Amino acid sequence: MNIGTLQMTPVKLLGQIGDAGSKVVDETKTAKSFGQFLTDALKETNALQKNSEQMDMALAAGKVDDISKVVVASEKAQIALNLTMSLRNKAVDAYQEIMRMQV
Template structure:
């Protein structure tokens, strides 16, 4: 069972750091998952607030709003795909003969 993973090897959008930057400290898998979901939530919140600011007429550049929305969308889709792969792996393992 995976219990620890280096945070530099995985992130919500796949911002993989180069091998020369790999850190030696380990973080529990559940903590890494919590951090990743918090990052996705922050991106969604930033996108929502920028969209609201644009709609209410505050000075916000349209391209900045679109970039924030696309970033949040990509992060959410990546999170969903990671979840789907984890469920598939769990189902495959549960089908194995002991």
């Protein structure tokens, strides 16, 4: 059994699965900025909301055979929206705390 060396950055461990001689994937080229990550998360939340609305409309029109799919889509959208609102509230709280700090 080959035991690899211990590294201080756990992020690089994701690219080092396999033997010790394998090449490490450069995470800096594929890493997203915080703004891009936030934008992607908001787009995903919006897509879940739109999917839920479409499923609701299809249910009202009688085009859906399985009601559980509509309920699952609605719950996914609700959970994503609750998470988004919680993150927004935490960000606003952090901003207000920073603004209260004395320099």
